[in-house]
Amino acid sequence: MRIAIIGLGAIGSQALLHLSQQEGVQAVGYDLYSPGHGFGASGGENRLFPRVGTDYENYTELIDYALSVWERLEGDSGRTIVKRAGYLAVGDEAAASRSHIIRAAAAGGTPARILTRAQLQDEFGFQSYREGDIGAFDPTGGMIRTDAAIFEAARAAEAFGAQLHPWSRVTALETTPHEVRLHLGDQTHRFDLAVVTTGPWVHQLLPELRRLVHVHRPTSAWFLPKAARTMRGLPAISREGQQQYYAAPTFDGASLKVGYGGLRQQNLASAPEPAHTLIDPDELGEFPRILGEYLTAFNPTPSRIAHFFEGYTDSSRPIIQRTHDRVVVGVGFSGLGFKLSPVFGRLLAETATDRPGKLLGPLRESIPSFPL
Ligand SMILES: Cc1cc2nc3c(=O)[nH]c(=O)nc-3n(C[C@H](O)[C@H](O)[C@H](O)COP(=O)(O)OP(=O)(O)OC[C@H]3O[C@@H](n4cnc5c(N)ncnc54)[C@H](O)[C@@H]3O)c2cc1C
Secondary structure, X not given: OEEEEEOOOHHHHHHXXXXXXXXXXXXXXXXXXXXXXXXXXXXXXXXXXXXXXXOOOOHHHHHHHHHHXXXXXXXXXXXXXXXXXXXXXXXXXXXXXXXHHHHHHHHOOOOXXXXXXXXXXXXXXXOOOOOOOEEEEEOOOEEEEHHXXXXXXXXXXXXXXXXXXXXXXXXXXXXXXXOEEEEEOOEEEEEOEEEEOOHHHHHHHOHXXXXXXXXXXXXXXXXXXXXXXXXXXXXXXXXXXXXXXXXXXXXXOOOEEEEOOHHHHOOEOOOXXXXXXXXXXXXXXXXXXXXXXXXXXXXOOOOEEEEOOEEEOOOOOOEEEEEEOOEEEEEOOOOOOOOOHHHHHHHHHHHHHOOOOOOOHHHHHHOOOOOO
């Protein structure tokens, strides 16, 4: 069976890797740029992951599978993809009762532990805390290096026999009862099935998904510490409550990358263009407040700032399903997709080949079927 994977970002590169290892499958991947580029949903170098407590039922089992895939790629390439620097979640009282990590830490039985405001100040004094704040520290969480994760997944897939077409825009998708045709300008490539993982470019090939997936343009900003020692042992961070933000140290340990709720920024975009990754100074949004009130150990002027893009669904659940006998889509990862990208890639591969495995049973049930 010949299967095309259109879009080799976080999700598509993992679908390609899984499909390239399937008996009887010839997997062929296409991307607008070169795998590991920074223009779409996966740019900006790092992504955060906790290892306990998100809203997927068997999340720890799923993230452990994802980590095992990256560890294998690290072993093969000698390149660092995952850094287990820990994950610190903080919230005011109301937010803490909704936080999956804080609830999991409070329930016990996981490596995560609860921290009072005084303990937070004592152990993690690089940010400020408010009256009523509570935290949870998961020492087994951390950060994933996005460019290396995608690059190595595509490279490993190629070593398993997949074909790669970087710098190749699929301009249209045509289905017939017998095949699916990919048009690349005046060329036509024929397949038995296509997997569409075009991330925030979703509407270009699948305009009918416009009503289900909204493309936003969240901003990330990088800040240098006032004192270099602040960066020592810094974990990934998230804060919920009146002021929400998340942050992670860069892999070179030089600066802290900060972002806040993509959906709340309401920067709707049509489709990513490299020119749209640059920003105007008046688009600093909530960063001055976050730096001025919370991340006070950092220089408040960003050393770098850029827009990225992501497709969101109303429920924040991704769309992973067949839209046609010969087309499977994996889009709308809603600001949450990177940490489980090996899982979602495998789920897409299992959906494409109709070979469901046991590990993903509960996940399959928790992803809704969208009215397509
Ligand atoms: C700022 C920001 C912060 C985030 N933080 C986190 C986090 O901390 N933890 C977490 O788990 N998740 C996080 N996410 C979410 C996560 O990064 C995304 O869910 C994930 O990267 C989605 O990957 P994707 O493969 O869907 O999209 P992409 O990685 O953008 O891949 C889509 C690919 O399709 C290609 N393409 C598009 N159109 C075509 C075409 N016509 N022909 C050929 N190729 C095409 C593009 O070139 C691109 O490579 C964050 C997202 C953003 C934007």
